[in-house]
Amino acid sequence: xxxxxxxxxxxxxxxxxxxxTTEFGAAVAAKSVAKIVSEIAALKRHRSLAxxxxxxxxxxxxxxxxxxxxxxxxxxxxDGNLYSVVRILDGRTDYAKTAFSLQ
Numbered sequence: 211x212x213x214x215x216x217x218x219x220x221x222x223x224x225x226x227x228x229x230x231t232t233e234f235g236a237a238v239a240a241k242s243v244a245k246i247v248s249e250i251a252a253l254k255r256h257r258s259l260a261x262x263x264x265x266x267x268x269x270x271x272x273x274x275x276x277x278x279x280x281x282x283x284x285x286x287x288x289d290g291n292l293y294s295v296v297r298i299l300d301g302r303t304d305y306a307k308t309a310f311s312l313q
Contacts, residue, residue: 215295222298249278
């Protein structure tokens, strides 16, 4: 399986790292971002880590979500071998609304 990151997801990671660096220091920022990237990479071995968003919203959609600590990761299943990481959002963000705003 292949994973790719959208420009928005890359920007989300950059913003998260910048915020964490300012608030908690570079070591905490690096560790937090590395954990998120590692959890996403684990999808290559364990696809079931990402859950269908349709189960949360009662509407058919190709989007999946993955929870990683305080973050919700919106993933688009493009086919059986390609997942696109669309956004990496703070857990307080309505990830369902964000995912549908991308369509």
